[in-house]
Amino acid sequence: xxxxxEDFAPGPMGSYGPRHITREEIVAFAREYDxxxxxxxxxxxxxxxxxxxxGSGWHMGSxxxxxxxxxxxxxxxxxxxxxxxxxxxxxxxRPGDDLMLDVEVLEARGSKSRPTSGVVTLKCSMRNATxxxxxxxxxxxxxxxxxxxxTREVAP
Amino acid sequence: MNFLEDLQxxxxxxxxxFTFTAESxxxxxxxFDxxxxxxxxxxxxxxxxxGGLAASGWHVASVSMGLRIRDAQxxxxxxxxxxxxxxxxxxxxxxxxxxxVKPVLVGDTITYASExxxxxxxxxxxxxGIMQASNTAKNQHGVLVMSFTASVFVPQRVTKG
Numbered sequence: 478x479x480x481x482x483e484d485f486a487p488g489p490m491g492s493y494g495p496r497h498i499t500r501e502e503i504v505a506f507a508r509e510y511d512x513x514x515x516x517x518x519x520x521x522x523x524x525x526x527x528x529x530x531x532g533s534g535w536h537m538g539s540x541x542x543x544x545x546x547x548x549x550x551x552x553x554x555x556x557x558x559x560x561x562x563x564x565x566x567x568x569x570x571r572p573g574d575d576l577m578l579d580v581e582v583l584e585a586r587g588s589k590s591r592p593t594s595g596v597v598t599l600k601c602s603m604r605n606a607t608x609x610x611x612x613x614x615x616x617x618x619x620x621x622x623x624x625x626x627x628t629r630e631v632a633p
Numbered sequence: 634m635n636f637l638e639d640l641q642x643x644x645x646x647x648x649x650x651f652t653f654t655a656e657s658x659x660x661x662x663x664x665f666d667x668x669x670x671x672x673x674x675x676x677x678x679x680x681x682x683x684g685g686l687a688a689s690g691w692h693v694a695s696v697s698m699g700l701r702i703r704d705a706q707x708x709x710x711x712x713x714x715x716x717x718x719x720x721x722x723x724x725x726x727x728x729x730x731x732x733x734v735k736p737v738l739v740g741d742t743i744t745y746a747s748e749x750x751x752x753x754x755x756x757x758x759x760x761x762g763i764m765q766a767s768n769t770a771k772n773q774h775g776v777l778v779m780s781f782t783a784s785v786f787v788p789q790r791v792t793k794g
Contacts, residue, residue, distance in 0.1 A: 506695075509695075510695035510696065510698055510699040511695070511698045511699060511702060512702050512703065513702055513707070515724065525721075525723065526677060526723045526724055526758070526786065527722070527724055531724075533692070533695075533698070534724070534725055534727070535694060535695040535698050536695075537696070538691055538695075539661075539664075539665040539689075539691040539695060540665070542665055542689070542691050543664070543665045543666065543667075544665060546667055546668065550668070551667070551668070554678070556667065556681050556682050557668075557670070557680075557681075557682040557683065557690075557733075558690055558733060559732070559733060560690075560730070560731045560732040561728070561729075561731040561781070562729065562730065562731075563727065563728075563729045563730075564727045564728050564729070564731070565726065565727040566724070566725060566726060566727045569724075591681070594681075601681055619682065621681075622748065623651050631772070
């Protein structure tokens with residue numbers, strides 16, 4: 478059943494994944510969106526502060542979004558994201574990593590501009606298989622309340 | 634790219650522009666943000682916040698990074714051609730206050746710019762500093778569609794040896 482604003486209460490929501498990371502996807506994302514040598518080439522990456530080939534931070538953000546979608550957002554009366562309060566890139570993610578996303582609801586409050594919706598603030602923490610924290614993000618999303626969500630579903 | 638000593642608070646730079654086609658919007662969304670309002674024109678028309686096929690916010694932000702890096706690489710090549718030293722910037726510890734202010738719709742041309750807001754020497758990494766910049770993205774009507782504040786490690790010209 479589709480989740481609505483009423484289903485979001487402060488506290489842990491769930492853990493999603495694992496998502497296996499390949500060298501090919503790290504390099505493909507970097508070629509298009511972040512073509513720095515530390516994301517493209519092992520030798521350059523070894524000489525950088527990252528000390529080895531690692532994915533772009535914007536790739537990490539995009540992967541978090543995909544894992545949120547597959548985790549629950551595609552089954553939510555989700556209207557869109559308003560923004561990201563904070564993103565911390567804590568450690569590199571690398572080819573072969575199996576990433577898990579832990580999601581916690583920090584706040585759920587009614588929207589002033591759209592009374593039929595609410596704003597849910599999520600804390601998303603990505604970790605690798607060894608439990609090392611890779612990135613932490615606080616994101617605000619807009620979700621419809623139940624009555625409005627039901628109306629939307631039966632609308633032509 | 635510039636060394637830490639070359640940077641000044643208030644410096645601005647326009648990185649470039651990108652036109653979001655339906656194909657590019659859907660390609661990104663299929664991989665990272667498969668919501669109907671990023672994939673399907675009809676569903677997007679009915680969506681409450683977008684009113685038309687709209688780019689994923691992560692797509693809009695990622696394009697910003699690509700343009701910034703390509704702009705920096707052009708300047709690096711020019712500096713090399715002049716026989717000047719250039720600085721290889723380090724990774725970024727993160728960003729904050731990212732706002733997706735307005736939808737980016739099919740056909741919109743977004744222009745990206747940045748302004749240096751803070752410069753300080755790193756307490757933990759000798760030879761490096763941290764630059765903070767306010768980043769903006771505006772559409773062809775001059776309307777702000779996205780903004781965020783980002784940090785990046787920038788090397789000092791003379792490193793202690």
